[in-house]
Amino acid sequence: MSIRVRINGVDKELDVDPEMPLLWALRDVLGLTGTKYGCGQALCGACTVHLDGQVVRACVTPIRRADGHSVTTIEGLSPDGNHPLQRAWVDLGVPQCGFCQAGQLMTAAALLAKKPKPTDTEIDQSLAGNLCRCGTYTRIRAAVKKAAGLSEE
Amino acid sequence: MGCGRRQPAPSPSEILPQVGPTELRAPEAFGVISDRAERSRALFLEASRVLLHPRCANCHPDGDMPYQGTGLQLHDPPVLRGPEDRGIVGMECTSCHQDRNVELTRVPGAPNWHLAPLSMAWVGRTPRGVCEQLKDPARNGGKSLAQIVEHNAHDELVGWGWRPGADREPAPGTQERFGAIVAAWVETGAECPSEEARP
Numbered sequence: 001m002s003i004r005v006r007i008n009g010v011d012k013e014l015d016v017d018p019e020m021p022l023l024w025a026l027r028d029v030l031g032l033t034g035t036k037y038g039c040g041q042a043l044c045g046a047c048t049v050h051l052d053g054q055v056v057r058a059c060v061t062p063i064r065r066a067d068g069h070s071v072t073t074i075e076g077l078s079p080d081g082n083h084p085l086q087r088a089w090v091d092l093g094v095p096q097c098g099f100c101q102a103g104q105l106m107t108a109a110a111l112l113a114k115k116p117k118p119t120d121t122e123i124d125q126s127l128a129g130n131l132c133r134c135g136t137y138t139r140i141r142a143a144v145k146k147a148a149g150l151s152e153e
Numbered sequence: 154m155g156c157g158r159r160q161p162a163p164s165p166s167e168i169l170p171q172v173g174p175t176e177l178r179a180p181e182a183f184g185v186i187s188d189r190a191e192r193s194r195a196l197f198l199e200a201s202r203v204l205l206h207p208r209c210a211n212c213h214p215d216g217d218m219p220y221q222g223t224g225l226q227l228h229d230p231p232v233l234r235g236p237e238d239r240g241i242v243g244m245e246c247t248s249c250h251q252d253r254n255v256e257l258t259r260v261p262g263a264p265n266w267h268l269a270p271l272s273m274a275w276v277g278r279t280p281r282g283v284c285e286q287l288k289d290p291a292r293n294g295g296k297s298l299a300q301i302v303e304h305n306a307h308d309e310l311v312g313w314g315w316r317p318g319a320d321r322e323p324a325p326g327t328q329e330r331f332g333a334i335v336a337a338w339v340e341t342g343a344e345c346p347s348e349e350a351r352p
Contacts, residue, residue, distance in 0.1 A: 041258045042249035043230060055248045060260050062251065107243040114242045126243035129230035 005066045007032070008076025018064035022056070023047045025063045026073060034074040034102050038131075045130030048103035049073045055110045074102035077109055084147040085109055092143045096134035104130045108144045117148055165195035166352070177202065177326025180337035193341035198352040200334045201280035206324040208314040212268050213275035219268055220276065223322060238268040254318030261321070263313035270294070280352065284345035298339045306332025 003014045007030060016025055026032045026049070035058055038046030042057040049058045050072040051065070077083050085108050088094075095101045104127065111118055111126040118126070123144050132140070142152045168185050172178050178199055186192040203209060211220040219228045235241040240248065251262035269275075272292040275283050286292045287301060296304065305311055306328065314324035324331070338344075 042260050045230075054245060055243045057249050060249055060251065060255050060258050062255075065251065111243050122241075125233055125241055129232070129244050129248075 001064075003063050003067045005063070005068070006070040008072055009070075014063065016063055018062060018067075020063045021059055022049070022051075022061040022063050022066055022071070023058035026058060026071075032073050032075050036099055036102055038100070038103075043129075043131075044100070045103040045107065046100050048106040048130065050106060050110060053110065053113065055107055072106075074106060077105065083109065085112065085143065088143040088146040092139050092146065094136055094139040094143050096136055100130060100132045100134075104132065104140055108140070108147070112144070112148055117150060118144070120145075165191065165198070169195065175323075175325055177330045177334060179330065180333050183337065189341050190344045193338055193344035194346040194350065196334055196338040196341060197284050197344070198280055198346050198350055200331065200338060201283060201346075202352045203314065203324045203326065203331050204275060204283050205278075205280070206314065208317055208321065208324045209311075210275045213273055214268065215271075215274040215276040217271075225276070234268045234271070238270050240267075254313075254316070256318055259319040261313065261318055264309045266310065279348055280350060281345050281348045288343060288345070298343055302332065302336045302339055305335045 001016070001018045003016060003018065003025075005012055005014065007026075012030065014025055014029055016029060023035060023037060026035050027037070035049055036046040037059060038044035040059045042060040045057065047058040048055055050056070051061070052069050053072075056065075078086060085105055089101070089105065107127055107130050108123075111123065115122055120141065123141050127140065127144075145152050165183075165186055169178060170182050180196065183192050183196055183199075186195055207220070207223045207225075211222075214220055214234075217234045218232065219234075220226060221228050230244070232244045232246070233241050235245075240246045246266045246268070249260055250266040251260070252264045252266075253262050254260070255262060273286060273294070275286075278286070288298070290296065293301065312328045315326075315328050317323055
């Protein structure tokens with residue numbers, strides 16, 4: 001089946017099984033390996049991408065759901081890695097091992113797009129489904145606040 | 154002769170045919186209850202076996218977080234109902250739940266996956282409490298009784314309760330029979346059982 005999907009602003013036509021997880025299509029068909037495979041059960045958030053701006057877990061999202069829609073991955077978050085969140089991530093040295101960070105950034109980007117000045121509680125609630133085994137949560141929250149122009153107290 | 158003390162009337166559960174926990178009685182079985190109002194109350198108690206089953210009640214929670222499993226375990230990951238009962242940004246219901254079950258991952262899914270509003274909370278309610286809520290347009294989404302019947306009989310998200318996927322225990326009976334039970338309850342006056350009554 002042919003799937004038409006806009007990936008990071010570029011129209012693509014994919015000849016794949018419509019039930020193929022979006023994550024497989026991104027990584028194995030399109031070579032966009034920034035999005036990570038973590039648990040494969042929508043429990044960790046490592047595979048988080050945007051579907052028409054909404055957070056989805058690519059590991060459980062069949063590619064047919066993206067047919068005719070727009071997908072944004074970490075590679076498309078900004079043209080040059082200059083998204084305010086990416087700058088804050090670098091400034092504060094957020095990642096440790098880094099495996100979960102693409103998912104963390106994509107969820108945080110969706111949050112700021114809808115709530116430009118989130119409270120600490122809103123940050124924690126929105127990112128509660130993105131696990132970090134290195135425990136970088138405090139730096140993640142600080143970076144989200146820095147990107148939002150909020151002071152860290 | 155005796156003193157004339159009357160025997161108490163048998164309860165509906167004593168005169169209705171016995172069924173297993175995975176079955177629902179057919180509406181016709183309630184014909185043994187001659188009093189129309191009593192029959193209506195018994196029909197609702199039968200329906201409550203579905204309404205209060207975890208497959209249905211888990212997403213009619215009494216707080217801001219749904220339940221999962223069969224023992225009122227809070228949903229993991231820790232999602233919240235949000236302003237429209239569809240989650241919060243970054244943790245929408247449909248971030249993970251698709252329009253059908255994803256068997257390889259055990260993630261359940263059906264069209265329009267979302268929580269019932271807090272006004273429709275069933276967890277912690279008695280069958281009577283659920284009955285009164287269902288009949289109250291202020292707490293049932295403004296539905297008429299006919300619309301309640303239609304919703305229960307044909308809504309695809311309701312129907313997921315009988316097709317939960319993976320190793321989940323389905324609601325008793327079938328959606329078709331459940332719809333017929335609810336229809337019979339409405340046809341007999343949509344009476345609510347007493348506060349103490351249980352199926």
